[in-house]
Amino acid sequence: MEKKKRNVIVGQSGGPTAAINSSLAGVFRTAIDRGYKTVYGMLHGVQGLLEGRYIDLSEHIQSGLDAELLKRTPSAYLGTCRYKLPTINENKEVYEKIFKILDDLQVDCFIYIGGNDSMDTIKKLSDYAIISGSDIRFVGCPKTIDNDLALTDHTPGYGSAAKYIGTSVKEIIRDGWSLETKHGQILIIEIMGRNAGWLTGASVLAKGEDCDGPDAIYLPELPFDIPTFVAKAKELLKKKASVVIAVSEGIHTADGKYICEMDEYSDYVDAFGHKQLTGTARYLCNVLSKEIGCKTRAIELSTLQRSASHCASRIDILEAYEVGGAAMKAADEGDSGKMVVIKRLSDDPYQAGTEVKDVHKIANDERLVPREWITPDGTYVTNEFITYVRPLIQGDVAPIMVDGIPRHLYRKGYQDLL
């Protein structure tokens, strides 16, 4: 006789995206469809779970409309954390505590939606389950705008961020030239990505029959040399009234120094020591202003690029939903220590499906933009890059507008200090 199904718990971890809640909706739907009783949502990931903070998702997703709102709600509905589990040797008590909570909640399946650090959590918890003889299954659901997870063709969240970046960069380019005729100006757009240039490369999507696209693109995969950059900017300024350059926040010199750290008055470390890689564009604008004497403007896409649900990619939101469902299905069917990946079957027409991979081969690895997808001189991405990213931004998800503004799914007490 098959064992009676009990409960599921799902959490979100790491940086928010425009698609992470669509995966949450997918997990919830598949869990209910497969006969689980209660789907718990941990608040602020494992960190919140350790403090006994969780909700019953069925009290929040009460209708099909709620599910549609959730898919269109940016950031993490449950809240996330950046908590890194200690190793079992370092602190066994943490594991015992988590498993006690899960047992008390009669949980069979634990789904964690996140990036590299989150997959490390899945790896450690599934290892502990084996050691301790628990039959709880731990499955990861990929999520990160950075698109840097190993073994998956791409990660949910990346497509929507890429669509927002392409759209916004195109509008910034248009804005830039309208006031300029003679003097010339250089706009530098700073885009997220500490080590991987997937997001910055997506600025190329602004390019098309009606727009030149950015004039140069600098990814963090290659060392950044300021004199070469200044020379390139000078050259571009000879040809155009308004030059637009996209740079990754993570660009650094050959010896590993971040450009944003070069500003001696940099405020990138705050009182708590939180490092923000911001100020790269501003620093480079100051350099160009001094070296070339041209008008400059620094534009940071900031957190907008990861939370702009109003400009989400339909492919991305649908895939995020599917991947959530596939993670739940895998856990239900007995998989543990696994992550769902997206496998691309074809570029044109775009076709993709999901597979399940061993999380030990994924956690703490980082997938960068291949060198051959960056031009030899390191100032642009190639057509291969465009072929890769283009399918991921197709289609729109119309926001549900209420009084002129997109409606999100509300969660009471979301801002409470705890």
Next chain:
Amino acid sequence: MEKKKRNVIVGQSGGPTAAINSSLAGVFRTAIDRGYKTVYGMLHGVQGLLEGRYIDLSEHIQSGLDAELLKRTPSAYLGTCRYKLPTINENKEVYEKIFKILDDLQVDCFIYIGGNDSMDTIKKLSDYAIISGSDIRFVGCPKTIDNDLALTDHTPGYGSAAKYIGTSVKEIIRDGWSLETKHGQILIIEIMGRNAGWLTGASVLAKGEDCDGPDAIYLPELPFDIPTFVAKAKELLKKKASVVIAVSEGIHTADGKYICEMDEYSDYVDAFGHKQLTGTARYLCNVLSKEIGCKTRAIELSTLQRSASHCASRIDILEAYEVGGAAMKAADEGDSGKMVVIKRLSDDPYQAGTEVKDVHKIANDERLVPREWITPDGTYVTNEFITYVRPLIQGDVAPIMVDGIPRHLYRKGYQDLL
């Protein structure tokens, strides 16, 4: 016998918006419908006209689809300028030159789409027409995201910027709390507006059943006091994990010093002496970081807020089109030295129409947010403000998507150095 209709010339001036091209489409359509032969577009406004730079718009708007694309194209299709005409006494030759060009082009009507400076141009040119006995009519079409023109209920361009600001601030708020539980952080969002707080006030649109909205809003209409601001921020941080504060780039102390000028390492003046009022949020984040010791992040909406056509308001785009048509109609029917204004007939249901006003009563005047629409303590806007702005962001204009990115109307050579 009625005089045979000849040609029209239209220009765009000042800061770009998401709606200025819809007005251009309106002028073009009404001019053609009313039997004008050629509709010229001056490139980069009067400045370009003085250099003999103009195009025949019918070569660019060749179909209904082109007109729809133009309405969805942000920034200024023709390019703009910040050229201020000298007075007739200062430099009569400039006027003679302009009128010579207009006469050579057989122009009857001159439509200028712009803000305060542009209305000054209409005033001076229409005055010169009277003095010199020219029968060319000069009519202004309002445009500015700043919403600071006198005598009109609001200006085209404002509604779309307000919708973008409300939408983006809401997404930033969601993003902000997802990672925060205990320590607390303060996000400061910097919004355009040197003297008028209409745009910054629009951040209140993020507020609704599903979102608290910004926790404080500071407009440039009132003097800004840093110690009071720090105290307010401290108080907010006691209640919430993630505090979001919207500030205008133009906030300044009681003695008129801009906050962004206080940063001694400020880079807000570039090599050409172009002043950019940026760095306000960054400066205040540094202050809070030092005074409170909390995590902070500065977010500038930058030029995105004025050029985000992908998030345009339908009311705004339609009104911009109508106002363009009304300006052309007024000029055709003999008006000169006038500007079209929008007159609100009712808030709910929203109804508005156009009227024609004497440009002498508009130019160089500035309409600010009324004191009674700001709360007594100066840290928020009132319900009257919301009632005013809410109708202006209603409805969407679906971008025409090509390969996942909004398509704009292309103009060859737009970036040429001339």
